[in-house]
Amino acid sequence: MNNDLLNILSNSNKDIDNQVLMDYLAGKLSVEQKHEVEKLMADNHFMNDAMEGLEQVKDPINIELLVEQINRDLRKKIDKKIKLKQRRRLKQYSWIYFAAFLLLLLVMIAWFVIYRVQHQPHLIHP
């Protein structure tokens, strides 16, 4: 009896490299590699839907360009959000920085006053 029978019911959660997907679409894979990709597709609705959609793109070269555009846009949005968050945090804590600065200033003034008093020439009373 064929032991592969039991493999039919096994599901794979294996991740697949984007390059392998592109090679599959471009027909660059060997028969065995092609079968491996298709087995993952049969196991995985996400991948199957994705491949069906990618096959509809007129020029497969466009896929990589579009993906790069989307990624660039995502990175830009995320960087913007991170910067905004940092700025907000800075604003939120600005009074602490201000208070610290004020305290430092007071300490410096106090030190200066004490220093001046201690080093003032003694007044000679007639």
Added chain:
Amino acid sequence: MSADHYKDTTDNELLERFYSDKSNHWLGILLQRYTMLLFGVCMKYLKNEEDAKDSVQQVFLKIIAELHKYKVAYFKSWIYMIAKNHCLMKLRDRQGKTPVELKEQALAWEEDPGSHQLHADKDRMLDLMSTALEELSKEQKLCVTLFYLDKKSYQEITDRTGYSMGQVKSYIQNGKRNLKLLMERKLADK
């Protein structure tokens, strides 16, 4: 944000890092791994490259917003559901029709490889499987056998049987699903 730098980091590790410091930086790395697949899913439903591109960007924003609200256990299945739902909503808006309702089936299907009592002894399972295979429709049985047992590619099966690529995929997927159901029934009967 170099995604390559983190190529050995798993999805779950990136998610954990995000949950610990709430920095979108980690989500950026994680999401870029799925851009192509999500674009494919959106293309499948929307059939237009620009619409698909816009949809992936919207799906990304939704994912980021949702992840700030709650924890997600099965990230890959979850983002697939979000993208599919987004496209179906878009189609509904476009056509004014109600799309097919989505259930949580994808979550169960992908993360539950052991939904069958594969603990039964191997010979008995093989017996049951060959009987179940015989009970499939002629087309499903042929495609499942050629695909899983003879390890033929979709194209080879298409060439050999004369079925279209779509039919071959459908016979394999439905055949597999029916095999699962038949096996579950047989195991429950025993």
